[in-house]
Amino acid sequence: MTATNGTNGTGSTHPVLVIGSGPTGLLLASDLAAAGVRVTLVERRPHGISNLSRAFGVHARTLEQLDARGLADGLIATGSTITELRLFRRLSLDLGTLPSRFPFLLITPQYEVERLLERRARELGVEFLFESEVVGLRQDDDGVDLDVRGPDGAVVTHRAAYVVGADGHRSAVRQAVGLPFPGVSVIKSLFLADVRLAEQPASVLTVNGAGDSFAMIASFGDGWYRVMGWNRRHEVPDDAPLDLAEVKEVTRRALGTDYGMHDARWLSRFHSDERQAPRYRVGRVFLAGDAAHVHSPAGGQGMNTGLQDAANLGWKLAAVVNGRQPVSLLDTYQAERHPVGKAVLRSSGGLVRLARAQSLALRAVRALFSAFVNAARPAQAKALAQISGIGYKYAAPRGSHRLVGTRVPDVALGSGRLYEALRGGRFVLILPQTGEAPEVQNGRKDRLTVERWASGSRTAVLVRPDGYVAWAADAADARAVEAAVAEHVG
Numbered sequence: 001m002t003a004t005n006g007t008n009g010t011g012s013t014h015p016v017l018v019i020g021s022g023p024t025g026l027l028l029a030s031d032l033a034a035a036g037v038r039v040t041l042v043e044r045r046p047h048g049i050s051n052l053s054r055a056f057g058v059h060a061r062t063l064e065q066l067d068a069r070g071l072a073d074g075l076i077a078t079g080s081t082i083t084e085l086r087l088f089r090r091l092s093l094d095l096g097t098l099p100s101r102f103p104f105l106l107i108t109p110q111y112e113v114e115r116l117l118e119r120r121a122r123e124l125g126v127e128f129l130f131e132s133e134v135v136g137l138r139q140d141d142d143g144v145d146l147d148v149r150g151p152d153g154a155v156v157t158h159r160a161a162y163v164v165g166a167d168g169h170r171s172a173v174r175q176a177v178g179l180p181f182p183g184v185s186v187i188k189s190l191f192l193a194d195v196r197l198a199e200q201p202a203s204v205l206t207v208n209g210a211g212d213s214f215a216m217i218a219s220f221g222d223g224w225y226r227v228m229g230w231n232r233r234h235e236v237p238d239d240a241p242l243d244l245a246e247v248k249e250v251t252r253r254a255l256g257t258d259y260g261m262h263d264a265r266w267l268s269r270f271h272s273d274e275r276q277a278p279r280y281r282v283g284r285v286f287l288a289g290d291a292a293h294v295h296s297p298a299g300g301q302g303m304n305t306g307l308q309d310a311a312n313l314g315w316k317l318a319a320v321v322n323g324r325q326p327v328s329l330l331d332t333y334q335a336e337r338h339p340v341g342k343a344v345l346r347s348s349g350g351l352v353r354l355a356r357a358q359s360l361a362l363r364a365v366r367a368l369f370s371a372f373v374n375a376a377r378p379a380q381a382k383a384l385a386q387i388s389g390i391g392y393k394y395a396a397p398r399g400s401h402r403l404v405g406t407r408v409p410d411v412a413l414g415s416g417r418l419y420e421a422l423r424g425g426r427f428v429l430i431l432p433q434t435g436e437a438p439e440v441q442n443g444r445k446d447r448l449t450v451e452r453w454a455s456g457s458r459t460a461v462l463v464r465p466d467g468y469v470a471w472a473a474d475a476a477d478a479r480a481v482e483a484a485v486a487e488h489v490g
Helices: 023-034 060-067 072-076 110-123 172-176 244-255 302-321 327-355 360-375 377-388 418-424 478-488
Strands: 008-019 039-042 080-082 084-087 091-094 105-107 127-129 133-139 144-149 155-165 183-197 205-210 213-219 225-231 261-276 285-287 427-431 448-452 459-463 469-474
Touching: 008 023, 008 144, 008 302, 023 039, 023 110, 023 302, 060 072, 060 302, 072 110, 091 377, 133 155, 133 172, 155 172, 155 302, 172 285, 183 244, 205 244, 213 244, 225 244, 244 261, 261 327, 302 327, 327 377, 418 427, 418 448, 427 478, 459 478, 469 478
Parallel strands: 008 039, 008 155, 039 127, 155 285, 427 448
Antiparallel strands: 080 105, 084 091, 133 144, 144 155, 183 225, 183 261, 205 213, 213 225, 427 459, 459 469
């Protein structure tokens, strides 16, 4: 990709440029800024949070990450929670059994997530360039040149040590580095609408399918409702006209009523793809969120997966930029997040295909699957862990302790709880209640917190800033702890 018009100029240099101010880009940029990295966020749209975003569900693992930044309670206040997910009419998943401080699904529009994260980013000093479009990218061993067309039409070249493309499924960054985006369209025509209702549904989230129609209604808690649906017999291009009458008709077929829909403030068509870039890193350029992977809407995992990408990449980039860790640490982003993206594609795709099942054979499979998951607690726990995001773990080096790579729940510490201790964006070393603490904080207080278990655990655990175990040992001596801290914290 090269700049084709406008006047070329030379911009400033940046340690990191993040492209895209959706939830993924905002979380990543603010995490970098919190770690002392100067970061600029480039956004093609004009300034202002849009209320026309698609996502509306925030899962437990995402809330845990937001809790580690002091943001979860504020976001929860903007929406409503549900503790049961009903799928295919027969399958019921009890979110209340999740081993998390947040055993529920939060229903709140994506723009509330963006508003919260943008405020954090601004407070931490992130620079924003709105109405700025990426039109060229070149990289060498020392950095990346990014050509950006601003609102006046002039093209300015910015130099950065690293660039992260969080600019959506049509990512200009992904195209600029020549990465393919293989996959398929799983649903060729869906609609979205934000409406008011004359009658209030019985639950915060209402979902059902009947015949060729499917509809879902989610309450935003402020009098507006998000409606999503499709009609298998009316698959049309994304730019085909859409009116409220069609939305009401499909909803009545699927749910038995349209709840007196009126005053639509937004109507839109889109298609749902399953795609994943083969690599999330090309040299000094990274992809995150929808730029790296897109999923079917089943399970509401898209935005959540992108936020987890940001939580994983942010602390690693900061450690490398700040000279605390070798560049090889950045290789672990691909190794850890690409398999998760692939797993989400597989699970969400499976759900949507079962939901759209028409043949008697597939319907029988759906019925058997629902009965099995309803009856088998281990199967239900596994399904819940995957949908909520708390069940994913990262591969650990051979010979590592069994805990390495696993998510750490919000365990009790002598001074409080873990996710409060993580709020500084630091590693947290948890030691047994008794015994001398190694002098590992000397010169590391800006990036390491030392805590004691509130329980009688004898295991020493080093928790990464994203809440996963970097190192652990049973009854470790001071020398082993010091070596682990030197390796992982720097």
